[in-house]
Amino acid sequence: MLTKGVPDFSEGAVSFDEDGHLERGKTPTVMNPNDAFALEAALQTRVRHGGHVSGMSMGPPGYAEVLEGAMESVYTDDSYLLSDRELAASDTWATAITVSSGIEKYREEVADVDLVFAGFKTADGETGQTGPQTCWALEWPIVTHVIALDIDPDERRLRAKRLVEGDVDEIETVETPLPCMVVTDPEFEPTYRKASHRLTHKELRAETQERAADHDEHLTTWDHADLNLDPDYIGLDGSPTIVSSVDPIPKAPSEREATMIDPDDGTAMEPVLEELQPFAGGD
Amino acid sequence: MSTNGSNGSEYEHYEAVVVGCGPGGAAAAARLAEHGVETLVLERGVEAGSKNVSGGLIYAEDSAPYTIDDLFDGFREEAAERPVTDYRIHNIAGDKVKTYDLTDLHEHDTDWCDAVLRRQMDSWLEARVHEKTSETGGGVLTNVRVNGLLREDGEIIGVTCDELDPIEADLIVAADGVNSELAREAGLMDWEEPDEWFQGVKAVVDMDPEAVNHRFGIDDDEGVAHLFSGDLFEDVRGGGFLYTNEESLSIGTVFHLDSLVAEQAEPHELLDALLTHPMMAHWIGDGYDEREYAAKLVPDSKKVAHREPYRDRLVLVGDAAGQMQAQGPIIKGMNHAVTAGALAADAFAITRGNADSEAAGRRYAKLLEDSGTMAKLRPKQYDLARTVGERDAVTNVVDRVLESPLGSVALGNSLADRVLERAYNSPFLVSMLPDTRTGYTTVPTVIGEARGKSIRWKNDAEPPSLEERIGELTYDTDVGNPHIELLDDSAEASGAAVYACPVSAEAFGGGCYRTEQVKTNGDEETVVSLDTQPCVECGTCAIVADTAWEHPRGGKGVEYREG
Known part of the structure; x- marks a missing residue:
């Protein structure tokens, strides 16, 4: 289960400087909102089929809190943070190389992986590229825009419904062998129609509350050396993307004039009422 | 839980399903777990107690075969008031x-005899019941409304729910309160x-x-x-x-x-x-x-305590069976629900494995008689x-x-x-x-x-x-899905709800029921209208008005904080 920390863009939390640039130091970091749907998909899979769910993220040490949040909200068993100064300022390609290396290391040293879940594009970058690029690096199939999924563990196949947006939204059903990567759509909704699933869900919640309180014990941090990555191919040096400049979007000019009127001021309200008169009801 | 029912069906199956986690359901579930029975408890509130109200006294009678502190250690210290x-x-x-x-x-x-507030009391019971039933393969699920009986060839074999697929069970305990939809669907109340x-x-x-x-x-x-x-x-x-x-x-x-x-x-x-x-x-x-x-x-x-509160695999306990004793000025309900719940569980344990699907129910009715409980509920x-x-x-x-x-x-x-x-x-x-x-x-x-x-x-x-x-009051309104339908809006059929409903009043527009004057073909007629948003789910209008009455879906509707 892949996740990323992003600036909290919600009102009251986000902070911009005078030029309209985001002030990252003053803006708290939260889990990328779209990742919540991936978490739900991972949880639903675990509740229905059992297994072990690990959270993985790449970013500064502070992202451990994002992974802790994932543990609390969807009951991951443990957390892996890929964190290193050399990884700073990675673009999507460098990130994909790093994250796929993290997944490969996990498969070699921790356990084999059947499914990787990721959310649909991050709130800060909005590229939607990192997931597919990571999957490309792993040479796995990928299913995007997933709104529902079902797994046949015996056949080792995943069947998913995906939302294809167009002039008319269509729902497509696809099948793929495991292992594969699932990118959830914000329309994803978990369903628990079996009592036994709900009981498992409740049990996991109780277990995890204890575990999350002691998150550091369940957190593993890997740097570029652990991942056996050449610094020239990661971080800023390994990122082919160049951002030349960022132009603030000017505020749209108002096309209408507005006059403030105190509703309690009878004289000032008169012209308003007169204007409205023709639209009032018949009797 | 097994995914295949006794007859090879696809339904989830539990040995016992208890509907409602008030004192009757809690007692039944706790006792079933003590007998080693795999027991699933389904509660429609966000938490047990959020749908419950009582005047507030729970009795432990000397003569009762079971009292609530027999079944739940620490009840008086942790769940009760004074x-x-x-x-x-x-x-x-x-x-x-x-x-x-x-x-x-x-x-x-x-x-x-202790005063109680039901949110505190029932939520405490829920936690204990979940612990006990988890040990025998079951547990308590909240936010699940059982909406009917699952039947096979006309015989009751389980329950249907708004939130879950149908569930088959060898015993179904309807502890779903005074407005028990299961008791009504079974034709018992x-x-x-x-x-x-x-x-x-x-x-x-x-x-x-x-x-x-x-x-x-x-x-x-x-x-x-x-x-x-x-x-x-x-x-x-x-x-x-x-x-x-x-x-x-x-x-x-x-x-x-x-x-x-x-x-x-x-x-x-x-x-x-x-x-x-x-x-x-x-x-x-x-x-x-x-x-x-x-x-x-x-x-x-x-008048209404059912003398034979069972049908097929279904047994009724507590308010669902009308087991609320008004002994002159003293009202005893929760204690009888506890007794009945525990007796129903014992009846199932005694008759476990009996091919006759009504064996547990019949034994339960006999235990209610033999323990003197029925004599208290319906004094000669x-x-x-x-x-x-x-x-x-x-x-x-x-x-x-x-x-x-x-x-x-x-x-x-x-x-x-x-x-x-x-x-x-x-x-x-x-009496x-x-x-x-x-x-x-x-x-x-x-x-x-x-x-x-x-x-x-x-x-x-x-x-x-x-x-x-x-x-x-706190509500989670199920917008666009009202749980009560007014079948006859004439003042004659349903006008009594305007004053008898505890959240409606004559000349008050913000309640559930109100009267309106409607002009039709020159005539003026008084009709009753209904808005279920303020409903406290008491069931009064199910009796005094002409309605199709159901509980809201799991977790929806009023949520009592005290109860």
Whole structure:
């Protein structure tokens, strides 16, 4: 289960400087909102089929809190943070190389992986590229825009419904062998129609509350050396993307004039009422 | 849990499914788990207790085969409020009040009796029940509404739910309360006759524990129960109560539903009549702070307790089976639900493996009889007295004598005083009290009139308006999916709901029910309209109006914080 920390863009939390640039130091970091749907998909899979769910993220040490949040909200068993100064300022390609290396290391040293879940594009970058690029690096199939999924563990196949947006939204059903990567759509909704699933869900919640309180014990941090990555191919040096400049979007000019009127001021309200008169009801 | 039912079906299967996690469901589930039965408990509230209301006393009877503290260690310390150590009834005539000590009646067959608030109590029970049932492969699920019975070839084999796929079970315990949809679907209970029901409304009043102690002259580990009867409520048959909790008071009124309808009384106004009576001045007269307004329908076990509360694999316990005993002024419900729940579990354990699907139900009914529970719920002497007491002619004669100067004097002399106090305290006599005005209004009024002292304390309590009360309640409204449908909107069929519904009132537009004048072809007609948003799910309108009544989906609707 892949996740990323992003600036909290919600009102009251986000902070911009005078030029309209985001002030990252003053803006708290939260889990990328779209990742919540991936978490739900991972949880639903675990509740229905059992297994072990690990959270993985790449970013500064502070992202451990994002992974802790994932543990609390969807009951991951443990957390892996890929964190290193050399990884700073990675673009999507460098990130994909790093994250796929993290997944490969996990498969070699921790356990084999059947499914990787990721959310649909991050709130800060909005590229939607990192997931597919990571999957490309792993040479796995990928299913995007997933709104529902079902797994046949015996056949080792995943069947998913995906939302294809167009002039008319269509729902497509696809099948793929495991292992594969699932990118959830914000329309994803978990369903628990079996009592036994709900009981498992409740049990996991109780277990995890204890575990999350002691998150550091369940957190593993890997740097570029652990991942056996050449610094020239990661971080800023390994990122082919160049951002030349960022132009603030000017505020749209108002096309209408507005006059403030105190509703309690009878004289000032008169012209308003007169204007409205023709639209009032018949009797 | 196994995914294949006994007949190879695709349904999930549990040995036992218990619907509702109040005291009856909790007792059944705990006892089933003790018998090693795989038990799933389905509760429609966000948490057990969020849908529950009671006046507030739970009894542990000496004679009962099971009490709640037998089944749940630490119940009294952790889930209950104060014990009742002082029990009185106040007979009221205008501002005159005559008080009798009812402790003898209260203590008859009573091991202990505690005040409770249901959110606290039932949520505590839920946690214990989940622990116990988890050990035998089950557990408690909240936010799940069971909406019907799963049948195969007409036989009940399980339940259907709004939120889950159908579930098959060898035993289905319907502990889904006074408005049990399962009992009705099985044809075991109905919502037909208002005279089979009481309706209670209650205010939980915030009060500092020091103030509770001071105002009632008690210590931290003591509590009072006061009952009120007489002309406080005009001619509506019923009475009031006040119980002390640790940090609040439960004050409420309970009336015969048919009487509320006949007198066109507004339940919240009757409650206010009690709250603002001069007698209450000393207790709540200054700084009245209401935490919660609540309402509940109460079955009258004398008339509706089902003698054979089972069908196929389904058994009914508690309110769902009408097991609510009104023993004169004392109402006992939760204790019987606990007994019945535990007995139903025992019946299943005894008959486990029996090929006859009704074996557990039959054994359960026998255990209810053999344990004396049914005799308490449906006392023989009541059936005898009823034939006399309900004959209007006899009642009228008694009333006229009591109201005459001679009758009043007779009742009011000091000898009569002692006799009356003793009579009130006789469990045998109070179980014979007929459901007429005589017992509820005339006798207490005459006593109050003749023997009472005038109370002229100034009571400054200002209860909130109905609108404010509704505004303080917590709702999660299932927008666009109302759980009650008004089938007949004529005033004749459904007009009674406008005043009998505890969250509706004549000339109040913000309640569930209201009347509207509609012009059709020059004629003007009064019709009743319904908005279920303020509904407290008491079930009153299911009886007094023509409705299709269901509970809201799991987690939806009103959420009581006190209960």
